[in-house]
Amino acid sequence: MVWDWSYALSILPILAQASIVTIQATLLGFVLAATLGLLLAILRTSPLPIIAVPTGLVVEFIRSTPLLIQIFFLYFVFPEFGVTLDAFVAGVIALGVHYATYCSEVYRAGLEGVPRGQWEASTALNLSPFHTFRDVIIPQAIPPVIPALGNYFVALFKETPLLSAIAVMELMQRAKILGSQTFRYIEPITIAGAFFLVMSLIAAALIRYVERRIALRGIRP
Amino acid sequence: MAQRLLLVSTIMAFLAGLAIASFAGFREFLPGLLQGALITVEITVAGAVLALVCAVIAALAKLYGPAPVRWLAITYIELFRGTSALVQLFWMFFVLPHFGVRLEPLLVAILALGLNIGAYGAEVVRGAIIAVPRGQWEATIALNMSRAAALRRVILPQAFVAMIPPWGNLLIxxxxxxxLVSLITIADLTFRAQQMNQTTFRTVEIFIIVLLLYLAISMIITVGMRALEAKAAGAVARGRAH
Incomplete structure (x- = not known):
């Protein structure tokens, strides 16, 4: 028998505890990604090239280099400037910033989808740029792109094992350590894989549900 | 136009990398890192070929296969899209040997990444095939073509053009x-960077070169895919004119 059920059951509580760290990293990372992403999108659609072009360059740069390197970079480089980050914090920041660039593209599509007339109406009503964004543009730009954001939420979730590379005690790191302690890799790594599969299938179903709800609600309230 | 812009920025990025390398006196790092970059490129190319093959087979199986084949394709796609690439890599590296399958790390890397991207690619291929207008299928029926011939000569060539841009993203x-393969002991670009970092502690310089190298490779991919897209679109347009 290759698969040992009693061993699998005995490591389950340890892995469940580690999966909490995975979920924390996912949630915190996505909050950062969603807020920073919106900011990047607004900067990138700015009419001033001096703001829009550098933002675009930064976004493209982060998007086309590997997350793993960015994690290492944050973790190893910050101490050189006197800021020692906890591995977990460095990992969450790297995840959040990396996915912020993806989210910014999604938001940009949403912002560009808002009809020009809405901008013109805001100008006609003498709304300040802040109020135009907060009260007119963003409420219309975000609902249509929620499913796309959801996809990146799942993608971010699946990237959290990378944090194991800087020794964050998340699910994958735990599974690997358990494997190296007992030389039984089959159970811990398979359980970790099953956890990711189940969670992302659930998340995908939720996204489809939200997508349907938005489609049902019509374009705008 | 956009293509030229990209080409220029690729060259600029590369020159910037070289300039930084020679100015700051870490010329010592570049040769070792370039060796690592070669492994990275090898894995990317081999993985891309495997991914393309898997994607086309899985997409066709999911669209036109009999029920059991279709279910197999769906299982493959959902399994590889639903779990993390690192978990898949570790699973093949650590778990497969327990079942008596002992593979070279490099082969594990190519297999895991190729199958992973192939699963995403399958949905791209499927989407592109579905997007071919219905009239094209109807026309092949009117011309009394077999399904296989219709797919090969009418549907796939048109789908091919539509799937180039998303494939560009997947390749990046x-x-x-x-x-990730650096974590299963393969001496790719990331692995070399880590190694140099541990011996020299010149983190900023090393990782900036590494980031620029990845950027340069991904820009080459972008430019290449843009060129392929222009060429394929032209070929299909000429085919229509005949």
Missing amino acids: ELLKSTS
């Missing part, structure tokens, strides 16, 4: 995910 994803 593949390139980025090759950095």
